[in-house]
Amino acid sequence: xxxxxxxxxxxxxxxxxxxxxxxxxxxxxxxxxxxxxxxxxxxxxxxxxxxxxxxxxxxxxxxxxxxxxxxxxxxxxxxxxxxxxxxxxxxxxxxxxxxxxxxxxxxxxxxxxxxxxxxxxxxxxxxxxxxxxxxxxxxxxxxxxxxxxxxxxxxxxxxxxxxxxxxxxxxxxxxxxxxxxxxxxxxxxxxxxxxxxxxxxxxxxxxxxxxxxxxxxxxxxxxxxxxxxxxxxxxxxxxxxxxxxxxxxxxxxxxxxxxxxxxxxxxxxxxxxxxxxxxxxxxxxxxxxx
Amino acid sequence: xxxxxxxxxxxxxxxxxxxxxxxxxxxxxxxxxxxxxxxxxxxxxxxxxxxxxxxxxxxxxxxxxxxxxxxxxxxxxxxxxxxxxxxxxxxxxxxxxxxxxxxxxxxxxxxxxxxxxxxxxxxxxxxxxxxxxxxxxxxxxxxxxxxxxxxxxxxxxxxxxxxxxxxxxxxxxxxxxxxxxxxxxxxxxxxxxxxxxxxxxxxxxxxxxxxxxxxxxxxxxxxxxxxxxxxxxxxxxxxxxxxxxxxxxxxxxxxxxxxxxxxxxxxxxxxxxxxxxxxxxxxxxxxxxxx
Numbered sequence: 001x002x003x004x005x006x007x008x009x010x011x012x013x014x015x016x017x018x019x020x021x022x023x024x025x026x027x028x029x030x031x032x033x034x035x036x037x038x039x040x041x042x043x044x045x046x047x048x049x050x051x052x053x054x055x056x057x058x059x060x061x062x063x064x065x066x067x068x069x070x071x072x073x074x075x076x077x078x079x080x081x082x083x084x085x086x087x088x089x090x091x092x093x094x095x096x097x098x099x100x101x102x103x104x105x106x107x108x109x110x111x112x113x114x115x116x117x118x119x120x121x122x123x124x125x126x127x128x129x130x131x132x133x134x135x136x137x138x139x140x141x142x143x144x145x146x147x148x149x150x151x152x153x154x155x156x157x158x159x160x161x162x163x164x165x166x167x168x169x170x171x172x173x174x175x176x177x178x179x180x181x182x183x184x185x186x187x188x189x190x191x192x193x194x195x196x197x198x199x200x201x202x203x204x205x206x207x208x209x210x211x212x213x214x215x216x217x218x219x220x221x222x223x224x225x226x227x228x229x230x231x232x233x234x235x236x237x238x239x240x241x242x243x244x245x246x247x248x249x250x251x252x253x254x255x256x257x258x259x260x261x262x263x264x265x266x267x268x269x270x271x272x273x274x275x276x277x278x279x280x281x282x283x284x285x286x287x288x289x290x
Numbered sequence: 291x292x293x294x295x296x297x298x299x300x301x302x303x304x305x306x307x308x309x310x311x312x313x314x315x316x317x318x319x320x321x322x323x324x325x326x327x328x329x330x331x332x333x334x335x336x337x338x339x340x341x342x343x344x345x346x347x348x349x350x351x352x353x354x355x356x357x358x359x360x361x362x363x364x365x366x367x368x369x370x371x372x373x374x375x376x377x378x379x380x381x382x383x384x385x386x387x388x389x390x391x392x393x394x395x396x397x398x399x400x401x402x403x404x405x406x407x408x409x410x411x412x413x414x415x416x417x418x419x420x421x422x423x424x425x426x427x428x429x430x431x432x433x434x435x436x437x438x439x440x441x442x443x444x445x446x447x448x449x450x451x452x453x454x455x456x457x458x459x460x461x462x463x464x465x466x467x468x469x470x471x472x473x474x475x476x477x478x479x480x481x482x483x484x485x486x487x488x489x490x491x492x493x494x495x496x497x498x499x500x501x502x503x504x505x506x507x508x509x510x511x512x513x514x515x516x517x518x519x520x521x522x523x524x525x526x527x528x529x530x531x532x533x534x535x536x537x538x539x540x541x542x543x544x545x546x547x548x549x550x551x552x553x554x555x556x557x558x559x560x561x562x563x564x565x566x567x568x569x570x571x572x573x574x575x576x577x578x579x580x581x
Binding site for chain 1: 328330421422512530534
């Protein structure tokens with residue numbers, strides 16, 4: 001159970017930071033220091049890579065503990081390949097699926113928190129970029145960023161309060177940018193959010209070849225990575241470039257950051273629908289491979 | 291031998307692409323479409339990571355063949371007994387030679403890329419222009435390919451070798467980057483180059499826990515990645531951003547790229563020196579973990 005709570009916490013963190021990926025562009029455009037903004041964000045993103053590295057063994061161990069307990073309960077009479085026919089194991093599967101759906105919900109929560117924090121984050125980041133340029137010291141940059149978080153001097157409202165307008169739908173920016181980027185973003189997020197979870201569940205559905213099933217999540221992720229690199233990234237980048245050159249209004253980048261976060265949120269909801277089909281697809285793949 | 295050849299070619303390709311990443315900054319600067327250039331580059335990076343995925347099992351099988359040969363010849367299958375056998379020692383030195391050859395492939399790939407950089411800048415510039423016109427990555431790739439085989443002239447010349455004069459020019463200019471940066475770049479790139487190979491060799495040095503040793507390469511590479519993200523990337527981004535705003539000339543970024551590529555070349559050579567110490571360090575870490 002503690003393991004499950006750690007997984008939930010890490011998932012919230014991962015999705016919170018990932019949601020901010022596009023608002024970095026806004027900070028970069030406003031300060032005209034796009035690459036610096038990216039490289040500072042990449043330092044925070046190291047946390048995501050690290051958490052992802054922790055998440056995989058945690059999830060797998062949750063699944064394998066379940067399989068082991070079920071095997072022990074079923075006793076010696078159960079042969080390989082017959083575990084899934086067992087009544088107690090079916091109940092366990094239902095519970096595991098519920099847990100995995102809980103992790104997807106944690107992703108939704110993380111994305112929501114990230115979206116609300118966007119205006120605040122942009123302000124903190126602009127401050128951090130300025131300090132980094134002046135001092136070239138990451139320690140001071142980090143300190144300035146933390147200091148800017150609750151209430152920066154010279155601003156009337158504390159940072160957190162900048163989130164309030166986002167709660168009113170009427171104040172949302174109008175969507176004028178090409179829609180295919182956002183549709184692709186929903187798909188990409190949907191797949192990314194559930195791929196590892198579906199693979200772990202597929203492993204539980206096919207216990208004798210669970211390692212093969214879990215490794216196959218990389219293949220599913222590969223599809224999402226290619227879609228992101230071909231459709232989402234280039235269009236978002238050229239919008240940002242145009243704003244940096246002054247050919248587009250800065251508000252378009254604000255719109256981009258906001259709708260990227262919003263479609264990301266919808267993507268994590270879609271992940272609930274993708275969860276079972278993807279798990280069965282991965283099991284099918286694993287059948288073919290074995 | 292075939293397997294080693296494939297690994298050699300793949301490693302060359304991977305390092306070629308890594309070094310060409312620097313030229314997309316220049317192309318982005320020239321076209322004033324920095325992020326577009328970087329996102330085009332990341333499509334090409336997908337090819338490098340695909341090559342990496344193919345390479346990993348090939349390399350591990352190289353190590354496991356060595357261990358199997360040793361076990362078959364000497365009859366020792368578990369424990370550290372294998373290491374004291376003379377036959378296995380010979381096999382080990384053959385394996386080390388092969389892995390050092392792979393490091394050499396990294397050097398070869400980086401050298402090839404260094405000559406190819408001006409051409410790559412032209413190629414990326416063309417790719418950015420075509421992407422701007424078509425607005426779609428797959429269509430851009432198709433049009434780029436067509437324009438290459440037809441030899442279309444409208445985008446300007448493509449092939450351009452770096453001249454000795456321009457290289458000498460760089461060395462005469464005042465160095466803009468912080469003095470510690472080349473040193474850090476040599477260290478991190480050196481560790482990157484040898485990380486996986488050293489961990490494979492550590493696996494052969496400690497056959498019972500070879501999978502753990504291989505997974506350790508992730509830890510070593512992760513540390514190099516953190517240093518890169520903390521010490522190298524922010525600094526060079528500052529300089530590129532200044533050039534983008536027009537506070538610096540393109541020549542400054544060219545000089546930056548020049549020093550990054552040269553230190554990368556030196557790093558792949560330094561990796562030969564790092565190879566054994568890194569392997570022993572990883573073996574030590576695995577011992578600590580498993581005992």
